[in-house]
Amino acid sequence: MAVGAGWLLVMVACTTSYVSGEGSTWENSPRRAKPEDAFIKVVERSEITRPYKPIGVVQAIAPRWEKGPSDDQMLAELKKEARKLGGDAITDLVKDPGIKPVWWGPLPFYASRLSEVRWAGLVIVWLD
DSSP: OHHHHHHHHHHHHHHSOOOEEEEEEOOSSOOOOOOTTOOOEEOOGGGOOSOEEEEEEEEEEEEOOSSOOOHHHHHHHHHHHHHHHTOSEEEEEEEOOTTSOEEETTEEEOOOOTTEEEEEEEEEEEOO
C-alpha cells in the first residue's frame, strides 16, 4: 500500500507545473502591496496613454518539463509579484528570452537556462 501511494505522489509531482516568482524594485521606499484581487494590466508600452513610472522588475520561473507551465500560470505569477511591489501594470513582457540578458533601467533580467522557463516584465505605476 505504501509503495502505491509513493508512486501516486511521484506521478502527481511530475504532472503539476510549479511556477515561482520574484520581484525587485529600485525605489528607495517600497510601496504598499496591492490586495490579492487587485487588477494588474499587461500592456504594450506603445499602447500606454497615461503617465507612468517604472518601479521594478518581476519574473516567473518554472521547470521546463515536457508539458511546461501554461501562459495563464506564468502571467498569474507575474501579476502576483507586481501586486507585492505595489504596481498597477506590467509592460515590456519578455517570454523566455533564451540566453541573452534584457536590460530595464539599472537592473538586468538574466536569461533562461535550458531547464527553466522564465518570463519577466517591467512593473509600472500610474501617475494620474
